[in-house]
Amino acid sequence: MSLAVADLTAEGNASLRDAMALATLARDCVASGVERRVLHLRLSLLPARLRERRHQRLVREALAPVLRPTRARLFELPGGDLVALSPPPGEHLEEVRRSLANLLPEIPVETLLPILRLPAEAARLLTLVEAALGLHGTAQAPAPVAPVGLAPSGAEMDAALRALTTANLTAFLRRQTIWRLASGDEQAEPLWTELRPHLPDVAAALLPGRSLSAAPHLARRFRQATERRMLAELAHPQEARALGDACLPLSLGAVTEAEFLRLDAVLGPQGRARLVVCLGASELLADPAGFALVRRLSLQRGWRLGLDEMEPALLPLLPPRRLDLPVLRLRFRPEMLSADGPMRAALDAGLPEDRSRVVLTGADVPVAIAWGWQRGITRFMGRVLEARI
Amino acid sequence: MGSLFTGRHQQIPASDWPAALLAMPEGGVAVFSPAQGSFAGRRIARALLEEAAVLGGGHVVEFPGGDLLLGATTGPGNRARQAIAELTGQTAESWPLPANRSAVKARCEQAQAASAALLPTLAGLEAHCATLPVEDLACLTFFADGTGTRPVAQRLGPASLGLADAESEAVAREWLCRRLLAALADPVQRRRLPALRPGLRLILDLPLGGLPRGAPLAGGAPDDPNRPIALLPLASLADPGGFAAMEAGLRAAGWAVGLVATDACALDWVEAPGLVWAVPATAEPPAHRPPRLIALGQPTPGWCRAPGILHEGTSP
The missing domain is CATH 3.20.20.450 (EAL domain)
Known part of the structure; x- marks a missing residue:
C-alpha cells in the first residue's frame, strides 16, 4: 500500500524547498547583517479571473527584469506567492513592481506588492513564509477546551x-x-x-x-x-x-x-x-x-x-x-x-x-x-x- | 500496615504442587524463582518460566508469597533461569531431577507457608498516607562530606513504604511530601516531626510541584555554601518549562536545587547541569558522575568517600 501525497510531491516539493531556503536566507541575513531588498508578490490575493493563463503570461513578462540570473533570486512559495530578493538598492525590484502595478491596478500596490528590507524586517518575512506553509492556519485552530473538574477520589x-x-x-x-x-x-x-x-x-x-x-x-x-x-x-x-x-x-x-x-x-x-x-x-x-x-x-x-x-x-x-x-x-x-x-x-x-x-x-x-x-x-x-x- | 494491602494479586492455587512435582520430567530440572525484587521483575520471571513450560513440557506453580516453581526439561528450564538473571538480576534456583526431588519438596513446603505479597489499592494507599501519624511521615538521615565521617547535612524526606512497585511508591512519596510540607508549616505538627539538628545543612524532599507559594521555609543567602537543598523528584523534569520556573523560584528564595532519582542509572541518561543529584549509591561508581552528588543508603561504597559527595552516615 502506498499513498500519493499531493502537496509534497513534484511541484509541491519545490515550493516547500523554496520556502525553507527563503527562511534560512532571512536568518542568515540577520546573523551576518547583510542587507537585502525583498519584493513579495502576493499573487495568491488575485481573484480567479485574474489568474487565467493570459494573466499568468503577462505577470511572467513583467517579472523578466528579475528573472535574469545574478540580478535577484526568485522564490516560489506554496500557495502561489513569489518572493524576489536582491542586494540594495534593488532597482530591478522597483522596475518589476511598477510594471506589475500597472498590470494589476485592482489591488493597491502596498497590499499586493509589499517591499521588505532585510535584516530589519526578517521577522515579517519569516511570518509570511510560515503563513504560506500553512502554519498559521493550524496555530489559530481553537484549542480544545480543557475539561474542568475535580480529580477522582x-x-x-x-x-x-x-x-x-x-x-x-x-x-x-x-x-x-x-x-x-x-x-x-x-x-x-x-x-x-x-x-x-x-x-x-x-x-x-x-x-x-x-x-x-x-x-x-x-x-x-x-x-x-x-x-x-x-x-x-x-x-x-x-x-x-x-x-x-x-x-x-x-x-x-x-x-x-x-x-x-x-x-x-x-x-x-x-x-x-x-x-x-x-x-x-x-x-x-x-x-x-x-x-x-x-x-x-x-x-x-x-x-x-x-x-x-x-x-x-x-x-x-x-x-x-x-x-x-x-x-x-x-x-x-x-x-x-x-x-x-x-x-x-x-x-x-x-x-x-x-x-x-x-x-x-x-x-x-x-x-x-x-x-x-x-x-x-x-x-x-x-x-x-x-x-x- | 495490614489494612493497606486489600487488593490481591491474581494467583494460581499452589496447593497442587505435590502433583506438579510428581509430573516433572525425569532428567529435567526444577526451577524455583523466589519472590524478590520489583513486581515488574517478578511478572517478567513468570512469563519466562511459562514460556519454558510450553517448550519444556511442564507448568508453572505460583505460591502464596509469589514464589514460582517450574518443572521442565533441562534446556528450556536453564535458559529461562539465565534469562531471569540477566533481566532482573535475581537468581532463580535450579535443581536437577530426579536427584533433588526431596530438596525441591522441602523448598515447596517452605514456600507454601509464606504469606501473600500484595499490592495496595489506590484508595488503600491514599487512606494509609492520609492517616499515617505525623511522627511516621518523615525520615531524618544524616550525611558526611567527602572523606569525613562527621555529619554535615541532614535530609528530611518522606518515609519509604517499601512497596515493591515503583509507581505506588512514587504516588505515596507525593502524598507524604505534601503532608510533610504542611506539617513543617504548622507549629504544633512540626514538633512531632523528627527534630532537625541545628548547624547541619538541610536537605528537604519536595513534591512534584515544588515549594508552595508562601511556604514559611527560609532559604539561605545565594552564596551561602550551606544554604538548604531542595530535592525534587526526577519526574518533575518531564515538564522542562515548569521545572525551570520552579528552579528559578527556589534559587531566588535561597535554596540549592537537586533531583532525587530512585535508581542511579538515571545519572547515565539525564543531563542536568548545575543541579545536585541524590541517588541510591551503587557498588561501582557511575559512568557519568555529577559534580555534586548525594549518595543515599548504607553501607557507603568506597567511591562515595570523595570530594563533592555527601554520603549517608549515622546520626550525630
Whole structure:
C-alpha cells in the first residue's frame, strides 16, 4: 500500500524547498547583517479571473527584469506567492513592481506588492513564509477546551480501574500510520501502524465529570489500566497474527504486566521483530530502574524500544547519544522554526546522528516535513500525511 | 500496615504442587524463582518460566508469597533461569531431577507457608498516607562530606513504604511530601516531626510541584555554601518549562536545587547541569558522575568517600 501525497510531491516539493531556503536566507541575513531588498508578490490575493493563463503570461513578462540570473533570486512559495530578493538598492525590484502595478491596478500596490528590507524586517518575512506553509492556519485552530473538574477520589479510581478490566475498548482505539517520506519521493511509504486507546474518551466514559489532568499519578494509573485492556485483546492469537508492523505507545507499567508479556510470547520471534514499543520520556524519568528493565527485556526478546513524547526542550536533558535507543519520537512544535541560532544549534546537536531513528510526530503542517528534511529526518506521523488518503 | 494491602494479586492455587512435582520430567530440572525484587521483575520471571513450560513440557506453580516453581526439561528450564538473571538480576534456583526431588519438596513446603505479597489499592494507599501519624511521615538521615565521617547535612524526606512497585511508591512519596510540607508549616505538627539538628545543612524532599507559594521555609543567602537543598523528584523534569520556573523560584528564595532519582542509572541518561543529584549509591561508581552528588543508603561504597559527595552516615 502506498499513498500519493499531493502537496509534497513534484511541484509541491519545490515550493516547500523554496520556502525553507527563503527562511534560512532571512536568518542568515540577520546573523551576518547583510542587507537585502525583498519584493513579495502576493499573487495568491488575485481573484480567479485574474489568474487565467493570459494573466499568468503577462505577470511572467513583467517579472523578466528579475528573472535574469545574478540580478535577484526568485522564490516560489506554496500557495502561489513569489518572493524576489536582491542586494540594495534593488532597482530591478522597483522596475518589476511598477510594471506589475500597472498590470494589476485592482489591488493597491502596498497590499499586493509589499517591499521588505532585510535584516530589519526578517521577522515579517519569516511570518509570511510560515503563513504560506500553512502554519498559521493550524496555530489559530481553537484549542480544545480543557475539561474542568475535580480529580477522582481513590475509591472512584479503583471503581473505574475495575470496570476497565472487562470494558470493550474497540470503539476507543485509534490507528495512525508512521510514514517514510524522503525529499523527492513521489509517494510516502507506510512503516508502522500506531495503535493506542484514546484516553480522553475512555476517561469521559468511565469517570464522567472528573478530571484526570488534575492528578497526574491517577492519570498514569488510568492510562496503564486502559492499555492493559487493549493488550489483553491484542494478545489473542488471531489478533496478534494480524498485528503486523505495529507501534505501541505504552506506559512503563503496562509493558511489564501479564497482558503485554502474553502478547510478547504469542507474537513469536517474527512478530516481535516487527513491533516497536514506545515509552514516554516522562516514564523514564519517573522510574529509571523500570525503564532499564524494559530496555533489557526489549533486547532479549527482539522488539524495538523507542522513546516517545520527546519535546524539543527535553532533548538536551535526555541526550539520545546517552540513551542510544533504536527509535526516538520527537514532537514537532512551531517554535522549532522560530528558534534563534543557538537554540537551533542545540536542537540539531541533540538529534541522534543516525536520523533514521527519528520519527517526527505531530507533523500536521507541510512545514514540519520541510523542517525534518532539512535535518535528514524522513519518518513522520501526522495529519499532513493522513489527510491525503 | 495490614489494612493497606486489600487488593490481591491474581494467583494460581499452589496447593497442587505435590502433583506438579510428581509430573516433572525425569532428567529435567526444577526451577524455583523466589519472590524478590520489583513486581515488574517478578511478572517478567513468570512469563519466562511459562514460556519454558510450553517448550519444556511442564507448568508453572505460583505460591502464596509469589514464589514460582517450574518443572521442565533441562534446556528450556536453564535458559529461562539465565534469562531471569540477566533481566532482573535475581537468581532463580535450579535443581536437577530426579536427584533433588526431596530438596525441591522441602523448598515447596517452605514456600507454601509464606504469606501473600500484595499490592495496595489506590484508595488503600491514599487512606494509609492520609492517616499515617505525623511522627511516621518523615525520615531524618544524616550525611558526611567527602572523606569525613562527621555529619554535615541532614535530609528530611518522606518515609519509604517499601512497596515493591515503583509507581505506588512514587504516588505515596507525593502524598507524604505534601503532608510533610504542611506539617513543617504548622507549629504544633512540626514538633512531632523528627527534630532537625541545628548547624547541619538541610536537605528537604519536595513534591512534584515544588515549594508552595508562601511556604514559611527560609532559604539561605545565594552564596551561602550551606544554604538548604531542595530535592525534587526526577519526574518533575518531564515538564522542562515548569521545572525551570520552579528552579528559578527556589534559587531566588535561597535554596540549592537537586533531583532525587530512585535508581542511579538515571545519572547515565539525564543531563542536568548545575543541579545536585541524590541517588541510591551503587557498588561501582557511575559512568557519568555529577559534580555534586548525594549518595543515599548504607553501607557507603568506597567511591562515595570523595570530594563533592555527601554520603549517608549515622546520626550525630
